[in-house]
Every structure is written in C-alpha cells, then in structure tokens.
Amino acid sequence: MPNENSSHAEWADTHTTALVRGMISTILSNRIDFRSIPDLEPVGNNGGDRINKKLIQILTRMADQYPGCQGAVKELVAVTGRKRKESNTPSPTKQRNSSETTPSPTKKRKDNDTPSPTKKVKEVKKKQKKGVVVKAEDEDSEVSDAA
Incomplete structure (x- = not known):
C-alpha cells in the first residue's frame, strides 16, 4: 500500500x-x-x-x-573502490637464516699487508708488460729495470 x-x-x-x-x-x-x-x-x-x-x-x-x-x-x-591496508598494521618481518646473522667461522679476514700468491703473480705479469725484468730467485723483493 x-x-x-x-x-x-x-x-x-x-x-x-x-x-x-x-x-x-x-x-x-x-x-x-x-x-x-x-x-x-x-x-x-x-x-x-x-x-x-x-x-x-x-x-x-x-x-x-x-x-x-x-x-x-x-x-x-x-x-x-578497492580498500587499501590500514597504515597502522605492521608489515611482516623478514625471517633470517642463522647464516645471515652470524659470521661464518670458515671465512677468515685477509690482512691487506700480505698479498696472496695470485696477487703476486698478477703484479709480476703487470711489471713484465711494462718492460720491468723480475728476477726469478726472489720475485718479492728484487726488481731491476730493463735498460
């Protein structure tokens, strides 16, 4: 009605x-x-x-x-429209593995004063390219110029 x-x-x-x-x-x-x-x-x-x-x-x-x-x-x-998340809700935190939080015991920190053997070889090759002759007996200390 x-x-x-x-x-x-x-x-x-x-x-x-x-x-x-x-x-x-x-x-x-x-x-x-x-x-x-x-x-x-x-x-x-x-x-x-x-x-x-x-x-x-x-x-x-x-x-x-x-x-x-x-x-x-x-x-x-x-x-x-689509509802967005409320800003006061916390975002989920990343769960980390124990390997990410603690340093690995097998990895040792290298001392920059003592070059590695491969680094020595690279240095010798660089010097040889520049024309510097490196003696075979003591590659670490004696370097003579090729004249």
Whole structure:
C-alpha cells in the first residue's frame, strides 16, 4: 500500500540528487558485469581498465548535468573502490637464516699487508708488460729495470 503523502509530494532537487547518486552507486558496484557484454570484449583487455575508465567518464558527464551531483562519481568511486591496508598494521618481518646473522667461522679476514700468491703473480705479469725484468730467485723483493 503506497504512502498517502508520497502521491502529493513535489519532486525536489534533493530527490534528483538521491536518484542520480543511487544510479551511480548501483552501476559502480556492478561494473565487473560490463566485461561480460559481448560487444565490449574487444576493449576489455587490461583487466577491464578501459571499460572502467569509460564508465566513470560517462557517469561523470551524466552527474555534471544535475545540480548537486558534481563530484558524486569521484566520491562514490573512492567509497566503492578497492580498500587499501590500514597504515597502522605492521608489515611482516623478514625471517633470517642463522647464516645471515652470524659470521661464518670458515671465512677468515685477509690482512691487506700480505698479498696472496695470485696477487703476486698478477703484479709480476703487470711489471713484465711494462718492460720491468723480475728476477726469478726472489720475485718479492728484487726488481731491476730493463735498460
């Protein structure tokens, strides 16, 4: 049974605003269904992003035609959109292996004053390329210039 007052009530801008906002809300809450329309399948790539943007563009143009509805689409998209994580929730911490937290006992720190044998060989080869003759008996200490 209809309300007695509703048949005599004047249509006001508040009613139009409520109707437009309800239409926008209904369409936005069911926007995933638009991807299943056969004629929209060719443009439904990228997860339906193109369809979603066009839908929002059309709804914005429609809402802008009615006073009091400007900005309603942006507001309702924010409400019906994907929810982000709350900023006060902690992010998970990385679980580390024991090898990452404690130094390895097999690795010894090299002393920079005593060069390794391979380093000595590299130094000798460098000097030989430059024209410096290195004596075979004592490669570490005696180096003579080739003149």
